[in-house]
Amino acid sequence: MKPLEHIQNILARLPNKPGIYKHFDAEGTIIYVGKAKDLKKRVSSYFNRKNYENGKTRLLVRKIADIQWIVTPTEQDALLLENNLIKEHWPVYNILLKDDKTFPYIVIKKERFPRVFSTRSVMNDGGEYFGPFTSIRSMRTVLDLCQKLYPIRSCSLSLTEKNIAGDKFRVCLEYHVGNCLGPCVGHQSVDDYDLSIQSIRHVLKGNLNVVRKVLKSQMNLAVKNLAFEKAEGLKSKLNSLDKYQAKSTVVHPKIDGVDVFTIVGDDSFAYVNCLLIVSGAIIRGSSFEVKRKLGQTNAEMLEASIPLIREKFNSTSREIFTSILVNVALGNVTFSIPVKGDKKRLVEMSEQNARLYMKDRQRHQEQIDPEAALERLMDTMKSDLRLKSQPRHIECFDNSNLQGTNPTSACVVFRNGKPFKRDYRHFNIKTVEGPxxxxxxxxxxxxxxxxxxxxxxxxxxxxxxxIDGGKGQVSHAMEAVEELHLRGKVAVVGIAKRLE
Structure with missing residues (x-):
């Protein structure tokens, strides 16, 4: 296949979902990593000459030989993943994020009368780190909210019991304006301060219901007192909290040295997705197509694929998350199936990418071998619906009426997976009165x-x-089939709403 045709096929298969994309040159080297709210629109825009903004873009497009992508739950997740991959691969055409900066976190220090502040460095110092934040404004709003709801110190004094008892410090301006309760001079106990830290911890973890109730109460009181500017400020903080609550699943400082493996498949192939997580960040994501042997289960195929993929990427992770139970002996590597939290969301993200890759490969197969794709579809329907033979000839029925009168029914026909409009039929119902x-x-x-x-x-x-309908429509259709003595000669199924 010619390079241009290959790129055009990729563009046709891109999903309309948020995520990151990777451009490769002819040698297989990543030359650019980008993020997108809509992958299909963003990547396709590179190949529209009207969108060439500068010489760098034109030169980049000329060197693109292949494109890969990873779907993420949100656009913010895509931004975080883009940052991680750029720092991992240092693509030559990335300039905007090519520095040593990382997204900021909020840390609760492990110390007597803990401080709470922002940092760009995640250290193994016993502190609790929350984030990362893709919006500086959102992070500052959360810090400001914590300060106003639960006054804590902002100084870096060594508040040991001896220093406080020795009357070594004096209260500062923060105490006089109400931003601190003066633990440095013994005006606030350790237990009382720790209660405030516990409340702040709930805020940073996203347990915001109590805080939200307080803010709403304050906002309603401000409106009642005609303090509209104050009420608007409180409303803005509520919005910022909502934004913070949708926290990232792409980066988590406590998830380190982990591989994530998920698998989906059809009768002929399985599709395995792998995410490699180092220092709390996804540094690689790839999907693979594996030919299914006769009778081979997804679990067996994943068990065979995990060692090969880990060897390919030189992975030394000691923990593996999977979507299904597997039995693989890999020394001291532990396997688990996460059931909640950020670990579970990582598995769901991997599984989503595996399913999208499967659909992409199936669409690609349809383009190069439509008959094989149809055969696979027919076999799947035969198996799932427990039919005697492939449903090469399908007929579908639906009813309609005009406000309870003039009932009609339509029949549409499919042959070999395609509409066969010549055989479509429309019926004016003659023997039925009313709806x-x-x-x-x-x-x-x-x-x-x-x-x-x-x-x-x-x-x-x-x-x-x-039959477009539930149990009632299907049973009446079967009555007609039985009256015609066709039972066993044709299969009948219904497509109903969830509650039918």
Missing amino acids: DDYASMKEAVYRRYDRLYKESGEEGLPQLII
């Missing part, structure tokens, strides 16, 4: 197959009849 959907369905099915069977015999019958 009786069940009886209307029975009449339409009876009339269709009474005539079809008389004209063409069993060879003219479809392998599958699909």
Whole structure:
């Protein structure tokens, strides 16, 4: 396949979802990493000459030989993942994020009368780190909120019991303006201060219901007192809290040295996704297509794939998260299936990418070998619906009426997976009075197959009849089939709403 055709095929398969994309040159080297709110729109824009903003973009596009992508839950997650991958691979065309800066965190220091402040360095010092924050304004709003709701110290004094008892310090301006309760001079006990820290910890973890109630109460009081500017400020803080609550699943400082493996598949292939997490950040994400052997389960295929993929990426992680139970002996490596929290969300993110990769490969297969793709679809339907043969001929029925009158029914036909409009039929219901959907369905099915069977015999019958309706519509359609003595000669299924 020519390079241009290869790129065009990739652009056609890109999803309309947030995520990151990687451009590769002809040697397989990553030359650019970017993030997008809509991957399809953003990546496609590179190949629209009107969007060439400068010479760098034109030169980049000329060197693109391949494109890969990773889907993320949100655009903020994409921004964080983009930052991680740029710092891991240092692509030559990335200039905006190519520095030593990282996104900021909020830390609660491990010390007597702990301080709470922002930092860009996550250290192994026993402190609790929360973040990262992609919005500096959001981070500062949370810090400001914590300070106003739970006054704590901002100084770096050594508040040992001896120093406080020795009357070594004096209160500062922060105490006089109400931002601190004066633990440095013994005006606040350790226990009382720790209660404030515990409340701040809840805020930073996203347990915001209590805080939200307080803010709403203060906002309503401000409105009642006609203090509209104060009320607007409190409303802004509520919005910032909502923004903070949607915290990132891409980076978590406490998840380190972990591989994530998930698998999905069809009858012929399995699709494995792998995420490598180092120092709390995803540094690599890749998906693979694996040919399924006869009778091989997803668990067996994942067990065979994990050692090979880890060897390919030189992974030395001692912990592996999976979506299904596997039995793999890898020395002192531990396996687990997360059930909640950020670990669970990482597995869900990996599984989403595996499913998107499967759909992408299936669409690609349809383009290069449509008959094989149709065969796979027919086999899947035959297996899932427990049919005697492939449903090469399918007919679908649906009813309608005009405000309870003039009932009609329509039949659409598919042959070999494609609409066969020549055989479409429309029925004006003759024997039913009023809005009786069940009886209307029975009449339409009876009339269709009474005539079809008389004209063409069993060879003219479809392998599958699909009824747009629940148990009632399907049972009346079956009554028509039985009256025509066609039971066992054609399969009937219904497509109902969830509660039917």
